[in-house]
């Protein structure tokens with residue numbers, strides 16, 4: 001272990017130093033981070049969900065400044081268009097478009113995939129960032145609990161539908177914005193969707209975010225041979241409209257310590273741009289370093305191979321799409 005590793009571990013242990021702007025500032029210096037604006041992403045096609053606000057908007061702005069071709073996704077076409085206009089105006093990069101889709105509506109997700117396939121002959125990076133923590137229980141059009149539909153099932157369907165194009169563009173990347181909140185939740189399939197009677201937004205969110213991290217590892221195991229690199233991450237705690245709305249007291253009390261949206265989005269942009277994430281697959285990252293996915297023995301014990309298989313089967317079944325290795329794409333990189 002190097003001195004830098006020891007210092008990083010000391011910050012990682014207490015959540016308050018690791019997740020806040022303190023962790024960001026110390027690690028940026030410790031590892032001498034390359035500034036994001038040094039990356040040239042010209043010619044790379046990036047699809048980014050949840051791009052109208054918070055972390056997604058910060059990432060989209062940085063990608064545009066690095067010259068990427070961007071497809072921004074949010075639920076409302078007007079809000080999307082406004083974001084596109086702002087980003088083109090500030091970056092002077094005209095290659096930014098939008099598609100309106102609710103990630104919990106599988107018909108809209110299928111239409112989104114169709115648009116991407118029709119309008120782009122390559123896909124370098126697919127980013128599942130859209131997400132929300134909702135206090136009241138809602139359902140998606142198919143009846144699935146909305147957090148699970150929009151952050152677990154919808155993203156799984158979108159990856160499945162774009163798998164061929166990602167493989168053709170290899171080495172490509174699929175990135176998922178999870179949350180440090182998932183550390184508190186064990187993997188559950190039967191309890192993945194909380195019912196009306198036991199629903200608690202923070203717990204529902206943590207279970208969905210845990211499922212995202214498990215599925216990320218499973219995608220890497222099952223489809224990494226296609227030259228697609230699957231990585232999940234968490235951003236620490238960042239001040240965004242989403243946090244203000246879902247955790248108002250936390251947001252108010254912690255504000256001086258919260259990361260900016262740009263700081264929260266840093267590792268997402270870096271995972272999309274740097275060569276280092278192409279040397280591994282299935283990682284879970286914070287501040288440009290891979291992190292363990294369990295901090296509690298309770299959650300580690302819940303993460304069994306059988307439960308993983310059942311999760312994959314349930315998600316495939318729910319979205320009606322069992323991903324398969326594309327014909328003619330079975331070679332390794």
Ligand SMILES: NC(=O)c1ccc[n+]([C@@H]2O[C@H](COP(=O)([O-])OP(=O)(O)OC[C@H]3O[C@@H](n4cnc5c(N)ncnc54)[C@H](OP(=O)(O)O)[C@@H]3O)[C@@H](O)[C@H]2O)c1
Pocket residue numbers: 049050051052053054055056073074075076079080101102103104129130131132133150177178179180181234235236237238239240241242243264
């Ligand atoms: N901020 C943090 O500290 C923090 C910590 C841990 C994890 N995260 C994760 O980071 C991601 C971004 O969060 P944020 O804090 O930036 O939140 P935010 O400011 O509320 O932004 C959320 C984005 O997701 C989009 N979105 C929400 N539900 C959607 C759906 N069903 N379909 C399509 N788009 C949807 C929203 O777009 P429209 O409303 O325009 O549709 C918006 O662009 C989320 O996955 C969140 O769980 C954030």
